[in-house]
Every structure is written in structure tokens, then in C-alpha cells.
Amino acid sequence: AQTVTQSQPEMSVQEAETVTLSCTYDTSESDYYLFWYKQPPSRQMILVIRQEAYKQQNATENRFSVNFQKAAKSFSLKISDSQLGDAAMYFCAYRSPLSGNTPLVFGKGTRLSVIA
Amino acid sequence: DAEITQSPRHKITETGRQVTLACHQTWNHNNMFWYRQDLGHGLRLIHYSYGVQDTNKGEVSDGYSVSRSNTEDLPLTLESAASSQTSVYFCASSESSDGNQPQHFGDGTRLSIL
Numbered sequence: 395a396q397t398v399t400q401s402q403p404e405m406s407v408q409e410a411e412t413v414t415l416s417c418t419y420d421t422s423e424s425d426y427y428l429f430w431y432k433q434p435p436s437r438q439m440i441l442v443i444r445q446e447a448y449k450q451q452n453a454t455e456n457r458f459s460v461n462f463q464k465a466a467k468s469f470s471l472k473i474s475d476s477q478l479g480d481a482a483m484y485f486c487a488y489r490s491p492l493s494g495n496t497p498l499v500f501g502k503g504t505r506l507s508v509i510a
Numbered sequence: 511d512a513e514i515t516q517s518p519r520h521k522i523t524e525t526g527r528q529v530t531l532a533c534h535q536t537w538n539h540n541n542m543f544w545y546r547q548d549l550g551h552g553l554r555l556i557h558y559s560y561g562v563q564d565t566n567k568g569e570v571s572d573g574y575s576v577s578r579s580n581t582e583d584l585p586l587t588l589e590s591a592a593s594s595q596t597s598v599y600f601c602a603s604s605e606s607s608d609g610n611q612p613q614h615f616g617d618g619t620r621l622s623i624l
Contacts (some may be wrong), residue, residue: 400552429612439600439615485552497543497568498602498613502552 396421398488400501407476408509414461415471415504417486425491428462428469429498433483442484445469473506481508512537516601516616524624529588531619533601541604542584543613544568544576546597553600559584591623 397420407413419428430442445453445462452460457477461470473480483505487498514535523529535542540561545553555568557576565576573595575587588595598620602613 437598437618439602441612444612497555497558498553500545500552500554502550 396423396426396488396490396499398486398499398501400484400486400504402504403502404505404507406507406509407473407480409476409478411476412472412474413476413506415473415484415486415506417469417471417501419467419469419486419488419499421467421488421490423490427489427491428460429487429489430458430460430469430471431485431487432480433485433503434479434481439485443471476508478508478510481506514601514603514614514616516599516619518619519617520620520622522622522624523591525591525593527591529591529621529623531586531588531599531601531621533584533586533616534582535601535603535614536582537603537605537614538581539603539605539614540581542578543602543604544574544584544586545600545602546570546595547600547618548597556586556599557584588621593623595621596623597621 399418426447428445432440432442443455457474459472483503485503486501490496517532543558544556547553554570559565559578598618600618601616604613605611
């Protein structure tokens with residue numbers, strides 16, 4: 395079974411600075427999808443960014459980018475120019491492409507604080 | 511706009527009671543999922559469904575059941591609530607055809623069992 399590990403339970407960053415959240419995963423599959431979700435205090439689960447394993451180019455969405463290293467099974471999230479609204483729980487998630495649209499496997503999350 | 515709604519948003523009940531959490535989506539998605547979120551555990555899969563009359567057990571299915579009688583709804587039932595089932599519950603849905611499509615989540619139900 396696939397597992398996802400987020401080794402940083404808590405992180406903090408100064409406003410306008412850059413922070414990187416780490417995520418590693420364990421799988422024997424060669425094709426899969428990876429996601430980062432943000433959960434603010436409102437409890438919503440908001441998709442931040444996604445990456446397809448067969449694409450070597452790192453995904454980017456505005457201030458959010460990933461460093462995807464397939465061989466190392468690493469999928470870190472970089473947040474540039476951090477804003478107060480970035481404060482939230484961040485979850486890394488894995489999805490196998492087998493059997494259609496399979497459930498997500500989540501890491502335990504990283505709580506990000508942004509300091510003004 | 512399409513959406514996924516959960517009800518109630520908060521619920522307090524007693525051990526031994528039967529509890530049903532509702533999940534309704536208007537995305538017309540075939541796939542629906544129930545997760546529970548606990549501090550230190552992230553989100554863990556309880557049950558999921560790939561279509562009407564289809565249900566499957568997830569990682570933490572003991573004490574829970576689901577039924578899928580139509581595309582829009584996947585209610586989650588706790589047959590006899592236990593204090594260990596105090597948690598935040600999330601319902602999600604997704605398309606079948608493209609694994610790159612994200613799951614859409616409801617806003618969660620906070621369930622407290624006393």
C-alpha cells in the first residue's frame with residue numbers, strides 16, 4: 395500500500411518570505427498523481443497544486459510551485475512571497491491511476507504559520 | 511454552480527446512538543468518498559463508491575456503513591456511535607474518466623460523541 399509522509403508537523407515563515415513544505419511517498423507504481431491541499435481554519439479542503447508523475451516539469455500555480463523528484467519519491471511545496479492568508483494546514487496526497495479514479499492517500503499534514 | 515454539501519455541520523450525540531451524516535453533490539460525479547480527519551492522522555478513508563449500488567471499504571471502515579441509491583447522495587451511518595468516532599468527517603467526489611482531476615470536498619461535519 396502507498397504511504398505519504400510529511401515530516402514537519404509545524405512550520406512558520408515570515409510574511410513575504412519563502413517556505414518549503416516537504417512530502418515523501420512510498421510506491422511501487424510508475425504512474426500516479428500527486429496533490430497539495432490547503433485547509434484554512436474554515437475547514438475547507440482547497441486544491442493548491444497537482445503533478446502527474448509522468449511529467450518531468452514541475453507544476454507551478456502563481457506563488458506555489460513544487461519540486462518533484464521522482465527517483466527520490468519526493469514532492470515538496472514551495473510558497474513564495476508568503477501572505478497571511480497562506481496560514482493553514484497543508485496536506486500532501488497521492489493517487490494511483492489504477493482502476494480509474496482511486497481514493498487519495500493523505501499525509502498527516504503540516505501546519506503553517508505566517509508571521510507578520 | 512455545482513457543489514458538494516454536508517449536513518449537519520456540527521453534531522453532538524451519545525454513545526450507542528445511530529448517527530447518519532448526509533453528503534449530497536450536484537457535480538454528477540460517479541465517485542464519492544468519506545474520510546475522517548483526526549489530529550496527527552491526516553485524512554483517512556472510511557468508505558467509497560464508484561457508482562449506484564457500489565460501495566467499498568476503506569482503511570478505517572469498522573463501525574461505519576454507506577449506501578448508494580442514487581448518483582447524488584452517499585450517506586454515512588454510524589451504527590452504534592463510540593467515543594473513538596469523535597472526529598471531523600469529510601465527503602468528497604470526483605470524475606471517473608480522468609485521474610488528474612482533483613476531488614471536490616464538502617465543508618466537513620464535526621461529530622462529537624459523549
